[in-house]
Amino acid sequence: MNNKFILFIIIIFLSSCFVIFYKGLNNPNNYIPKVSEKKKIPNFKAQDFNSNNYINSDKIFEENIFYIVNIWASWCVPCRVEHPLLMQLSNNKSIKLIGLNYRDNFNNAKKFINEFGNPYSRILIDKDGTLGIEFGAYGVPETFLIDKNKNVIKKFVGPINKEIVNEIKLIIK
16 A cells, blocks of 8 residues: 555656656746837947947947947857858948957957958947947847938848848838
8 A cells, every 4th residue: 555655656756747847847937128219329439340449329329320239259150140241231222331340369359350341330349249239138149230310220130031031121211
């Protein structure tokens, strides 16, 4: 009788574990922060990639056009995947691309740009990742679409694709 009771408890315990794990597999625990509509871009001072001079955000976003801020790094494999699409977007005169080089080795980043091309009108260095956090990023690549009033109107987590490029083109028309 005692052995049957222990066997029964073990079966109940294992069945409960199975149900809990099965439900856990069906409910992914991915956190994607929400971007509030019309969030102003942060005021910041950042180091320019090419000149090493520090520049204020007011001087970067001074024109009355759309901007894309793309957070990238040379060590980021998805950044390599999206790069040809950024090159394509850089040909559009209605928008300027700003690159934010995130927690990267300068020489590796320079090699990346020399190898794949430079779609950015300006590249900023974010050596410790704080500027990316100020924008609301939590990884790379992330892309922010900024309207003529310097508001973040759209955030794209992960590498951009053709559908996102088409969506951006529709918004900036």
